[in-house]
Amino acid sequence: xxxxxxxxxxxxxxxxxxxxxxxxxxxxxxxxxxxxxxxxxxxxxxxxxxxxxxxxxxxxxxxxxxxxxxxxxxxxxxxxxxxxxxxxxxxxxxxxxxxxxxxxxxxxxxxxxxxxxxxxxxxxxxxxxxxxxxxxxxxxxxxxxxxxxxxxxxxxxxxxxxxxxxxxxxxxxxxxxxxxxxxxxxxxxxxxxxxxxxxxxxxxxxxxxxxxxxxxxxxxxxxxxxxxxxxxxxxxxxxxxxxxxxxxxxxxxxxxxxxxxxxxxxxxxxxxxxxxxxxxxxxxxxxxxxxxxxxxxxxxxxxxxxxx
Amino acid sequence: xxxxxxxxxxxxxxxxxxxxxxxxxxxxxxxxxxxxxxxxxxxxxxxxxxxxxxxxxxxxxxxxxxxxxxxxxxxxxxxxxxxxxxxxxxxxxxxxxxxxxxxxxxxxxxxxxxxxxxxxxxxxxxxxxxxxxxxxxxxxxxxxxxxxxxxxxxxxxxxxxxxxxxxxxxxxxxxxxxxxxxxxxxxxxxxxxxxxxxxxxxxxxxxxxxxxxxxxxxxxxxxxxxxxxxxxxxxxxxxxxxxxxxxxxxxxxxxxxxxxxxxxxxxxxxxxxxxxxxxxxxxxxxxxxxxxxxxxxxxxxxxxxxxxxxxxxxxxxxxxxxxxxxxxxxxxxxxxxxxxxxxxxxxxxxxxxxxxxxxxxxxxxxxxxxxxxxxxxxxxxxxxxxxxxxxxxxxxxxxxxxxxxxxxxxxxxxxxxxxxxxxxxxxxxxxxxxxxxxxxx
Numbered sequence: 001x002x003x004x005x006x007x008x009x010x011x012x013x014x015x016x017x018x019x020x021x022x023x024x025x026x027x028x029x030x031x032x033x034x035x036x037x038x039x040x041x042x043x044x045x046x047x048x049x050x051x052x053x054x055x056x057x058x059x060x061x062x063x064x065x066x067x068x069x070x071x072x073x074x075x076x077x078x079x080x081x082x083x084x085x086x087x088x089x090x091x092x093x094x095x096x097x098x099x100x101x102x103x104x105x106x107x108x109x110x111x112x113x114x115x116x117x118x119x120x121x122x123x124x125x126x127x128x129x130x131x132x133x134x135x136x137x138x139x140x141x142x143x144x145x146x147x148x149x150x151x152x153x154x155x156x157x158x159x160x161x162x163x164x165x166x167x168x169x170x171x172x173x174x175x176x177x178x179x180x181x182x183x184x185x186x187x188x189x190x191x192x193x194x195x196x197x198x199x200x201x202x203x204x205x206x207x208x209x210x211x212x213x214x215x216x217x218x219x220x221x222x223x224x225x226x227x228x229x230x231x232x233x234x235x236x237x238x239x240x241x242x243x244x245x246x247x248x249x250x251x252x253x254x255x256x257x258x259x260x261x262x263x264x265x266x267x268x269x270x271x272x273x274x275x276x277x278x279x280x281x282x283x284x285x286x287x288x289x290x291x292x293x294x295x296x297x298x299x300x301x302x303x304x305x306x307x308x
Numbered sequence: 309x310x311x312x313x314x315x316x317x318x319x320x321x322x323x324x325x326x327x328x329x330x331x332x333x334x335x336x337x338x339x340x341x342x343x344x345x346x347x348x349x350x351x352x353x354x355x356x357x358x359x360x361x362x363x364x365x366x367x368x369x370x371x372x373x374x375x376x377x378x379x380x381x382x383x384x385x386x387x388x389x390x391x392x393x394x395x396x397x398x399x400x401x402x403x404x405x406x407x408x409x410x411x412x413x414x415x416x417x418x419x420x421x422x423x424x425x426x427x428x429x430x431x432x433x434x435x436x437x438x439x440x441x442x443x444x445x446x447x448x449x450x451x452x453x454x455x456x457x458x459x460x461x462x463x464x465x466x467x468x469x470x471x472x473x474x475x476x477x478x479x480x481x482x483x484x485x486x487x488x489x490x491x492x493x494x495x496x497x498x499x500x501x502x503x504x505x506x507x508x509x510x511x512x513x514x515x516x517x518x519x520x521x522x523x524x525x526x527x528x529x530x531x532x533x534x535x536x537x538x539x540x541x542x543x544x545x546x547x548x549x550x551x552x553x554x555x556x557x558x559x560x561x562x563x564x565x566x567x568x569x570x571x572x573x574x575x576x577x578x579x580x581x582x583x584x585x586x587x588x589x590x591x592x593x594x595x596x597x598x599x600x601x602x603x604x605x606x607x608x609x610x611x612x613x614x615x616x617x618x619x620x621x622x623x624x625x626x627x628x629x630x631x632x633x634x635x636x637x638x639x640x641x642x643x644x645x646x647x648x649x650x651x652x653x654x655x656x657x658x659x660x661x662x663x664x665x666x667x668x669x670x671x672x673x674x675x676x677x678x679x680x681x682x683x684x685x686x687x688x689x690x691x692x693x694x695x696x697x698x699x700x701x702x703x704x705x706x707x708x709x710x711x712x713x714x715x716x717x718x719x720x721x722x723x724x725x726x727x728x729x730x731x732x733x734x735x736x737x738x739x740x741x742x743x744x745x746x747x748x749x
Contacts, residue, residue, distance in 0.1 A: 058390055058394070058412070058415075058416050059394055059415070059416035059417060060394060061390060061391055061394045061395075079739075080721060140571075144568060145566075145567040145568030146566055146567055146568060146585075161567055163567055163568050163570070164568070165568060165570065165571030166567075166568050166569070166570035166571055166728075168728060168730070171571075251571065252517050252518050252519050252571075252573070253518055254517055254518035254570070254571060254724055254728065255517075255518065255570050255571065255724065255727065255728035255730075256518060256724045256725040256726075256727060256728025256729070256730040256731070257518065257721060257724060257725060257728075257730070258728065258730070260518075268717060269717070270387070271383055271384055271386075271387045272383060272520065272713055272716075272717045273713055273714035273717045273718075274386065274387060274390070274412070274711075274713055274714065275714055
């Protein structure tokens, strides 16, 4: 009896030791990555937050004096901040759905078996790897009212000439076009991978049941793709919300601030105006707003996954 | 103990060596051709020219000073300079700073006083400070201290295409041309030059886009009408009738500019002028060589391209200063080599070489008065000298304040809004004045 108890105790001790060793080895692998993440992600964020509540001294290039919410008050009192927020919302509301619809639509259309499909897919990568500044410059030439190809083509059918960068609405349209040109391929590639991974047997069963093209798309493909669409939307949202390079290269935020997205405004305030504290305050505001909206999108995405 | 003693001796020896080194004639190292390496931070727009041409020529005279020039995009240049110059061990010995930046860099202690006793020992006896024109030299002066020397002297000028003026039957501009006369002539300069029924040449192109250099056009119009950007107390002085009228004139120019000109700045207006599609351009004078001389970059010739000050307002013609000055980093450990490099570039000899070989605009009166090697430079020199005089007289430069960049960005935003019709000239200037007052105080 005593032996049995001892054996049990020994086994329990040994289990605990094994568990502890297991935990230790797991953490031993995780700690370097965790420390690295803290250093490269958390530290800059906390430093930005510190600057946003401080007076930034250019002589030492550091935060020197706690000023509370003063920088935030300056930012919230600046009409340019609110204008930039509005511009960003307009850009996101049009660009994101357009890229998702186009991306999945094109992916669906090129999903059929045909020669050269892989070459076309590879070509789709090109806009993504073009540097934003180059893309901006390139599109400035293409959309130039005088010498641009787009206005030439429009002129052939009796339209235009359109002042793409001089009219506030057209400048925003130009920004959305350029961003869509750059990032729709990303959506296409993601959607193509998702389409290829769809279970064939479900489609075969539907065909046997006499389902037509539209029924298969509406009742099988789209519901199965919903989680992927939602995830792609979140990924693109996170990319789009920080966009500023294309606006910097193509429209300079103009005309008259019509395309001055919030990150371009933050960049200009920091690096042109050297107002690092106010810029940090804006960056923190955007960080919080982005985190809240991303959490909402992720929650929505989970609900959709559960539903389908 | 022995070990400590050894360290102590070693430290003393080092200290003694340092003291002896400090007591030696200041030019000893250079005189003995000791190799020295200095680093220069410059705008990437011209850093290559400095490295590939100016440094090569400099090294013919000072082979022991190795110069490495790093180019940085303009929009990041000031922030990077600040960051480097305020670090405990800065990398850069020479900073090439834009016109409005001296106050900002001087306030944070980044720049060396070039006329200090320390630097006087490194200054060549024949380095003639008085020979510089007042306007370019003043660009690198702040609160009575001289922090730099003019290296790339630039002025906002009026370029005109003689062929297009002749085709339109409009007399060529002269320094006496007024804004009213110019605007009266402008409709005639929008023309169909090849007779196909379509307009293919316009009167003007310049800065209209939302960016910090666009307000310089408005400011020049305002200055030439007696308006000021800032008053004696450092407060905005542009929010008045003269300022509003000047902004409306700037906007009016859009009516005679090529389609899409609202998005035009430095590159686009330069491109339009070089292609011969605009009769006039308000642009930085230093582009003359690439706009009228170099066949690789322009379709025009010096015979076709005239250059002069901007049209006159009620008090006289206009110009605007845009000088890149060379300064020595206050924390540099190679100040002598850095200053030697800058002295040579800005000396009579160096400036003449750079002007004749690279087309760089000179700041020295003697260079401007001398007969240039290239014939095309002679009329350019005449116009440049007038522009310097006009700018100095009317204080035609950007805000001189440690926070001038923030103020300039506000002006860019508000002038941009007025140009795009998103605010009236009066509204834009009212907003700009309120914001700038807050920023500067």
